[in-house]
Amino acid sequence: MSNLKEFNIDGTIYKTEIPESVANRKKWERPNPNHIKSFIPGTIVEIFVKEGQEIKEGECLMILQAMKMKNKILMPFDGIIEKINVRVDEKVPNRLVMLEIKA
Amino acid sequence: MSLKRNILDLRKRKEKVLQGGGEKAIQKQVAMGKLTARERITSIVDEDSFHEYDMFVEHEARDFGMEKKQLHGDGVIIGTGTIYGQPVCLFAQDFTVAGGSLGLMHARKITKIMDHALKMRVPLIGINDSGGARIQEGVNSLAGYGEIFFRNTLASGVIPQLSVILGPCAGGAVYSPALTDFVFVVENISKMFITGPEVIKTVLGEEISMEELGGAKVHSEITGNAHFYAQNELECFEQIKKLLTYIPWHNEKKARPFPPKPPKAEYKIEEIVPHDPTQPYDIRNVIRAISDDSDFFEVMEGFARNIVIGFGRMNGETIGFVANQPLVLAGVLDCDSSDKAARFIRYCDAFNIPIVTLEDMPGYLPGVDQEHAGVIRHGAKILYAYSEATVPKITVIVRKAYGGGYIAMNSRHMKADFMFAWPTAEIAVMGPEGAANIIFRKEIMGAEDPDAMRKEKVAEYKEKFANPYVAAAKGYIDTVIEPEETRKMLLHSLEVSMNKVDRRPSKKHGIPPF
Numbered sequence: 001m002s003n004l005k006e007f008n009i010d011g012t013i014y015k016t017e018i019p020e021s022v023a024n025r026k027k028w029e030r031p032n033p034n035h036i037k038s039f040i041p042g043t044i045v046e047i048f049v050k051e052g053q054e055i056k057e058g059e060c061l062m063i064l065q066a067m068k069m070k071n072k073i074l075m076p077f078d079g080i081i082e083k084i085n086v087r088v089d090e091k092v093p094n095r096l097v098m099l100e101i102k103a
Numbered sequence: 104m105s106l107k108r109n110i111l112d113l114r115k116r117k118e119k120v121l122q123g124g125g126e127k128a129i130q131k132q133v134a135m136g137k138l139t140a141r142e143r144i145t146s147i148v149d150e151d152s153f154h155e156y157d158m159f160v161e162h163e164a165r166d167f168g169m170e171k172k173q174l175h176g177d178g179v180i181i182g183t184g185t186i187y188g189q190p191v192c193l194f195a196q197d198f199t200v201a202g203g204s205l206g207l208m209h210a211r212k213i214t215k216i217m218d219h220a221l222k223m224r225v226p227l228i229g230i231n232d233s234g235g236a237r238i239q240e241g242v243n244s245l246a247g248y249g250e251i252f253f254r255n256t257l258a259s260g261v262i263p264q265l266s267v268i269l270g271p272c273a274g275g276a277v278y279s280p281a282l283t284d285f286v287f288v289v290e291n292i293s294k295m296f297i298t299g300p301e302v303i304k305t306v307l308g309e310e311i312s313m314e315e316l317g318g319a320k321v322h323s324e325i326t327g328n329a330h331f332y333a334q335n336e337l338e339c340f341e342q343i344k345k346l347l348t349y350i351p352w353h354n355e356k357k358a359r360p361f362p363p364k365p366p367k368a369e370y371k372i373e374e375i376v377p378h379d380p381t382q383p384y385d386i387r388n389v390i391r392a393i394s395d396d397s398d399f400f401e402v403m404e405g406f407a408r409n410i411v412i413g414f415g416r417m418n419g420e421t422i423g424f425v426a427n428q429p430l431v432l433a434g435v436l437d438c439d440s441s442d443k444a445a446r447f448i449r450y451c452d453a454f455n456i457p458i459v460t461l462e463d464m465p466g467y468l469p470g471v472d473q474e475h476a477g478v479i480r481h482g483a484k485i486l487y488a489y490s491e492a493t494v495p496k497i498t499v500i501v502r503k504a505y506g507g508g509y510i511a512m513n514s515r516h517m518k519a520d521f522m523f524a525w526p527t528a529e530i531a532v533m534g535p536e537g538a539a540n541i542i543f544r545k546e547i548m549g550a551e552d553p554d555a556m557r558k559e560k561v562a563e564y565k566e567k568f569a570n571p572y573v574a575a576a577k578g579y580i581d582t583v584i585e586p587e588e589t590r591k592m593l594l595h596s597l598e599v600s601m602n603k604v605d606r607r608p609s610k611k612h613g614i615p616p617f
Contacts, residue, residue, distance in 0.1 A: 001383060007433050009465045010505075010537030014381045014433035019408065021325075022432060028471035041307045066306075091308055 042066025124199030210247020232270030
């Protein structure tokens with residue numbers, strides 16, 4: 001028995017091995033409503049907005065093409081485009097903050 | 104005229120097919136550390152027992168120049184043989200013939216031997232070594248896969264189905280192994296994935312090798328797709344043969360009994376388990392202390408190690424062991440360990456193998472990741488599998504049996520046939536520390552020295568509930584036994600359960616939380 005570590009379950013400390021998958025667990029973070037993230041890896045094929053622009057809820061901000069589908073990225077609420085973090089033709093991974101917005 | 108000429112002609116034809124994809128392709132196969140498809144089959148079955156069918160099958164593709172190509176056996180070998188004298192059906196994809204690619208006739212050969220295995224009620228062993236769908240044959244090759252998957256499902260729970268991954272097995276092809284009972288992988292040889300490194304690189308820009316993406320280690324340690332991991336093909340074949348000694352040939356039979364043997368003297372049950380419930384030990388040694396000849400054939404050794412599953416024997420009969428492993432993550436249940444145990448329990452139940460559960464677990468793994476990964480529906484699989492199982496089910500509570508875990512791990516309430524507990528068992532809603540903090544919250548908060556008061560209250564709770572006697576007083580535990588008596592009690596209860604009848608409401612099928 002090697003690599004024994006302390007592991008807390010309901011206030012009791014157990015001596016046990018902790019596999020990497022558990023030792024390296026990512027801390028949960030509350031999602032930021034002002035961040036528009038990619039929901040699938042793909043390519044930005046068009047961007048319709050500029051930084052500083054005022055946009056109404058439901059307007060199309062950009063097209064994210066993935067798996068041969070052109071996905072419209074829509075404004076979730078009335079607000080302003082604060083920052084655009086991607087360019088046209090850029091390949092983006094999943095969960096990348098593509099746009100930062102503000103109500 | 105004698106028959107000689109016809110016989111010589113037949114021999115010549117066979118000889119040609121036996122060359123597979125030819126000398127060059129075979130050399131390439133060998134250079135990769137792989138045996139040829141026929142060598143693999145003959146290494147698994149009893150000597151001279153293999154008989155091949157459909158040797159002269161040829162493909163009917165007429166597009167993309169396929170009409171000019173002759174593919175021996177259409178890239179797959181099917182046949183029957185025996186293992187330890189018992190009949191089996193086998194197929195082996197031949198990578199030397201068109202990369203073992205699957206076309207219509209290739210698939211038809213596989214489904215033929217599958218139908219045969221199911222009809223004859225004998226195990227099916229499939230050796231996968233294929234580049235995937237034969238693209239020139241278009242939808243015909245997809246149809247072929249579909250027909251295989253359907254038969255895998257049909258045969259599931261009727262005959263044992265073993266998948267041996269000895270090469271690439273990519274794209275849709277992976278679903279046949281995934282539908283079978285046991286998947287065997289070999290270091291550096293097995294490669295399984297849905298989308299390969301090339302696609303991942305194009306779409307995501309992520310660079311990863313086949314081995315890192317879907318190699319033997321990955322599937323035996325991370326994904327849980329594989330059940331047995333071997334360093335080389337010969338070790339893999341030994342594992343296959345060993346597994347077959349523990350399982351019955353079909354679902355209306357029992358596994359063959361072996362001569363009973365006592366456990367080895369070196370496994371001293373009282374010395375394996377520490378008294379302090381927070382100290383670890385290897386639960387597999389407890390299994391070895393009670394099983395015949397201290398034999399334990401572990402399944403999914405590298406995946407979700409916080410639960411241990413596998414086969415052993417008691418009084419010569421195959422037993423499925425399910426045990427929490429305090430050595431890893433204190434033996435908690437989580438998404439992966441629930442999946443691992445639940446499927447094994449269903450396997451044992453389908454194939455008439457009694458289940459012995461050894462319990463020592465402090466609860467479920469806490470964490471947002473676990474909750475969001477669906478530990479509720481994953482955890483529910485264990486409850487479902489144990490409740491559903493009608494084979495003899497016996498539980499021994501070694502130390503901790505807290506909360507939902509106590510219920511899940513084949514408790515009386517899931518209709519365990521026999522519930523035994525060691526005097527070290529702690530059967531309670533939660534661990535003493537957590538429980539005391541809730542029950543005595545006011546006293547602890549209001550005390551001059553909260554820490555001292557907490558200690559006092561924890562001790563009070565331990566004294567009252569951290570034992571097997573409260574549960575025994577309700578009849579939830581049948582008897583509290585000395586560790587030394589464990590094997591004796593198990594042998595007796597298994598004997599008593601031999602003709603167990605447990606009829607359930609008739610239904611088409613349940614709806615387990617898949």
